[in-house]
Amino acid sequence: MSRDLAWYANVPHKELTVEKAVQNWIRFEGDRFRFPGGGTMFPNGADAYIDDIGKLINLKDGSIRTAIDTGCGVASWGAYLLSRNILAISFAPRDTHEAQVQFALERGVPALIGVIASKRLPYPSRAFDMAHCSRCLIPWGEYDGTYLIEVDRVLRPGGYWILSGPPIHWRKYWKGWERTKEDLNAEQTKIEKVARSLCWKKFVEKDDIAIWQKPYNHLQCKELRKTSKNPPMCPAQDPDRAWYTEIETCLTSLPEVSSEEKVAGGQLEKWPKRLHAIPPRISRGTVNGVTSDTFNKDSQLWKRRVSYYKTVNNQLGQPGRYRNLLDMNAYLGGFAANLVDDPVWVMNIVPAEAKVKTLGVIYERGLIGTYQSWCEAMSTYPRTYDLIHADSVFTLYKDRCEMEDILLEMDRILRPEGSVIIRDDVDTLIKVKRITDGLNWDSQIVDHEDGPLEREKLLFAVKSYWTAPSIQES
Numbered sequence: 001m002s003r004d005l006a007w008y009a010n011v012p013h014k015e016l017t018v019e020k021a022v023q024n025w026i027r028f029e030g031d032r033f034r035f036p037g038g039g040t041m042f043p044n045g046a047d048a049y050i051d052d053i054g055k056l057i058n059l060k061d062g063s064i065r066t067a068i069d070t071g072c073g074v075a076s077w078g079a080y081l082l083s084r085n086i087l088a089i090s091f092a093p094r095d096t097h098e099a100q101v102q103f104a105l106e107r108g109v110p111a112l113i114g115v116i117a118s119k120r121l122p123y124p125s126r127a128f129d130m131a132h133c134s135r136c137l138i139p140w141g142e143y144d145g146t147y148l149i150e151v152d153r154v155l156r157p158g159g160y161w162i163l164s165g166p167p168i169h170w171r172k173y174w175k176g177w178e179r180t181k182e183d184l185n186a187e188q189t190k191i192e193k194v195a196r197s198l199c200w201k202k203f204v205e206k207d208d209i210a211i212w213q214k215p216y217n218h219l220q221c222k223e224l225r226k227t228s229k230n231p232p233m234c235p236a237q238d239p240d241r242a243w244y245t246e247i248e249t250c251l252t253s254l255p256e257v258s259s260e261e262k263v264a265g266g267q268l269e270k271w272p273k274r275l276h277a278i279p280p281r282i283s284r285g286t287v288n289g290v291t292s293d294t295f296n297k298d299s300q301l302w303k304r305r306v307s308y309y310k311t312v313n314n315q316l317g318q319p320g321r322y323r324n325l326l327d328m329n330a331y332l333g334g335f336a337a338n339l340v341d342d343p344v345w346v347m348n349i350v351p352a353e354a355k356v357k358t359l360g361v362i363y364e365r366g367l368i369g370t371y372q373s374w375c376e377a378m379s380t381y382p383r384t385y386d387l388i389h390a391d392s393v394f395t396l397y398k399d400r401c402e403m404e405d406i407l408l409e410m411d412r413i414l415r416p417e418g419s420v421i422i423r424d425d426v427d428t429l430i431k432v433k434r435i436t437d438g439l440n441w442d443s444q445i446v447d448h449e450d451g452p453l454e455r456e457k458l459l460f461a462v463k464s465y466w467t468a469p470s471i472q473e474s
Contacts, residue, residue, distance in 0.1 A: 071136025135165025141190025302334025
């Protein structure tokens with residue numbers, strides 16, 4: 001429905017309306033839920049809370065575009081950042097709060113089911129301009145700082161980590177939190193120690209909010225490692241590998257720089273210039289086989305393709321028809337880049353099996369996404385995407401996993417009356433159509449945008465709204 005409303009029938013879980021009743025998270029009203037925008041640490045609403053953050057760091061000049069919210073609740077922080085042109089991925093586990101990520105997706109906010117534990121988060125290194133935890137209950141100071149080390153890996157050089165809730169401002173809240181002063185002071189001391197060991201600087205602490213900043217490069221940090229090796233610098237490894245990859249208690253090295261003033265990995269343009277500028281990973285030659293020329297040609301290609309999509313499916317250009325979009329094989333993010341002016345967002349997937357790992361490039365463009373193998377289920381709830389785009393997915397997974405299994409997963413996560421666009425070889429699409437007909441999708445195969453002589457074709461489909469017949473009593 002919208003940022004503020006969702007149908008109860010789509011997410012029939014009232015637990016949060018009781019558990020978080022006094023915190024303004026969510027209210028049940030007749031046949032729908034209302035989201036007032038409150039949170040445990042922002043009872044006056046996420047908008048006012050973000051304004052408070054904006055008084056401490058600049059949220060308006062385009063330098064902050066991508067963000068991650070750990071333990072997001074119903075994702076009100078991410079929801080209210082969207083109007084500020086900041087795109088946040090919100091993640092939370094399926095826990096006693098029940099379907100909090102499902103609530104987020106029903107509101108049209110980017111979110112994934114996730115937990116920070118023994119495996120790396122499914123994002124590349126240096127992905128996010130800002131990371132956030134508001135009473136997310138993650139023990140940041142424990143286990144040798146493992147979880148903060150992982151936040152450091154995915155945080156951009158110069159990026160910010162924002163913490164509110166225990167133990168911040170414990171002198172005011174310790175009684176309400178039902179913890180001792182000593183316990184909370186010890187927790188904050190541990191967090192401060194881990195942050196220093198990562199070479200972060202304490203940027204500011206004001207009232208309920210504390211902010212740390214990651215260094216722009218590791219020149220000084222490597223000097224400090226000569227006297228203190230806790231945590232040590234990671235040995236040579238791929239910092240972007242993050243699909244079933246173990247978290248290591250070592251500091252991910254930033255790319256080398258020639259002087260203190262340089263930004264490791266290259267300076268990013270501010271948003272919106274960032275979207276069409278050559279991403280530093282490409283200009284520095286660190287993405288195998290992808291050059292500036294490749295990037296520019298791909299940008300032009302997707303401009304033409306998305307324009308063609310809108311002529312075949314004229315609803316794609318209509319505000320309100322679609323909100324949550326999924327690109328199953330995003331490459332450089334060209335599909336999403338050509339939809340940024342529309343009131344939609346795109347979850348860009350770089351398959352774990354892709355030859356070239358380009359998710360870092362997608363983030364450098366100011367877009368968001370995750371790694372995923374389509375031989376497995378995606379970390380999302382049923383019926384959470386309005387449109388799914390699949391470019392050469394079935395060719396990629398040929399002889400890897402069954403076509404039927406991939407299509408069943410697409411059907412699971414697609415809303416009733418949601419749309420699908422599949423690009424692939426004509427022989428592959430004929431097989432796909434045979435299966436989608438059995439799924440009650442209304443589909444047609446149309447010619448490539450360059451004409452009927454191209455072997456690659458497009459399948460446009462709509463998932464039918466249907467329910468199983470009721471069981472008649474004998």
